[in-house]
Amino acid sequence: MRPLLLLAILTAFSPQKPPGPTVVHRKGLTNKMVEDRLDKYWQRAQQEVYKSPEELQAQAKRDARRGNYLPVLIRGDHSKKWLALTFDDGPHPIYTLKLLDILKREKIPATFFVVGFMAEQYPQLIAAEAAGGHLxxxxxFSHVMLTHLPPREVQTEYRACNDLIEKLIGKRPAFCRPPGGDYDRDVILGAEANGLTTVLWTDDPGDYAQPGTHVIEQDTLKNLSNGGIILLHDGVQQTLDVLPQIIEYAKKKGYTFVTVDAMSKELLQARTGLGR
Ligand SMILES: [Zn+2]
Structure with missing residues (x-):
């Protein structure tokens, strides 16, 4: 067989490469308003690529080393057996209430990083989250990768989402999370200009990709550590399936669940503790 023909056959039958690095965030989470914009940067900004906890730590250390300290909360106090569960991308018409039920049953608070255009569609779910004692x-607003946008658009994204949340629950958020953990100096300054502290994470079990409940559970449990901020998503059935076990396990290990505002009081310590 001619080598080129063989190559063509092998290529045709080789397994599909996993999606990425420009995989669209998740099916069902696209903002039509943004999709319809023709600008190239809006199209690129719609593609969410997650930074790993290691990449986030490395970026923070690199900035600190260059004297370019950016106030981001990656981890709470190392000396406290605290964990923060964070749920991104909601509210979701099917999953949010189920998630709230689990948290109520377990009597623990969580932090919801909500997307403006989803909150606009399901305002009653934001009210339910707030009523449940969650942050x-x-x-x-549009769930976009902020480093792809000019600084003024970053501000617009954060401000529009803040305005909406304030309208719904009477209180402006004090914390934000850039989609994908994608940030630079302008993104952090844009958040600060809107009164927002940027929160990243120590653990990402990758639940958005639906890797299976076993993977989500094992990835989360093996990485539990003091001050851990766990990135999960509102809108994934597998996350709901495995959440009670994760919570029970962490409780047995002596962890207390808190919202990120409790951890942010340690932000100054995080500034000096980045190397740990
Ligand atoms: Zn997201």
Whole structure:
């Protein structure tokens, strides 16, 4: 067989490469308003690529080393057996109430980084989250990768989501999370200009990709650590399936669940503790 023909056959039958690095965030989570914009940067900004906890730590250390300290909350106090569960991308018409039920049953608080255009569609779910004693954070209005936008658009994204949340629950958020953990100096300054502290994460079990309940559970449990901020998503059945076990396990290990505002009081310590 001719080598080129063989190559063509092998290529045709090789397994599909996993999606990425420009995989669209998740099916069902696209903002039509943004999709319809023709600008190239809006199209690129719609593609969410997650930074790993290691990449986030490395970026923070690199900035600190260059004297370019950016106030981001990656981890709470190392000396406290605290964990923060954070749920991005909601509210979701099917999953949010189920998630709230689990948290109520377990009697623990969580932080919801909500997307403005989803909150606009399901305002009653934002009210339910707030009524459940959870913290509402800002995950931008359109769910876009902020480093792809000019600084003024970053501000617009955060401000529009803040305005909406304030309208719904009477309180402006104090915390935000840039989609994908994608940030630079302008993104952090844009958040600060809107009164927002940027929150990242120590653990990402990758639940958005639906890797299976076993993977989500094992990835989360093996990485539990003091001050851990766990990135999960509102809108994934597998997350709901495995959440009670994760919570029970962490409780047995002596962890207390808190919202990120409790952890942010340690932000100054995080500034000096980045190397740990
Ligand atoms: Zn997101």
């Amino acid at each position: 509402i954070g800002n995950h931008t």
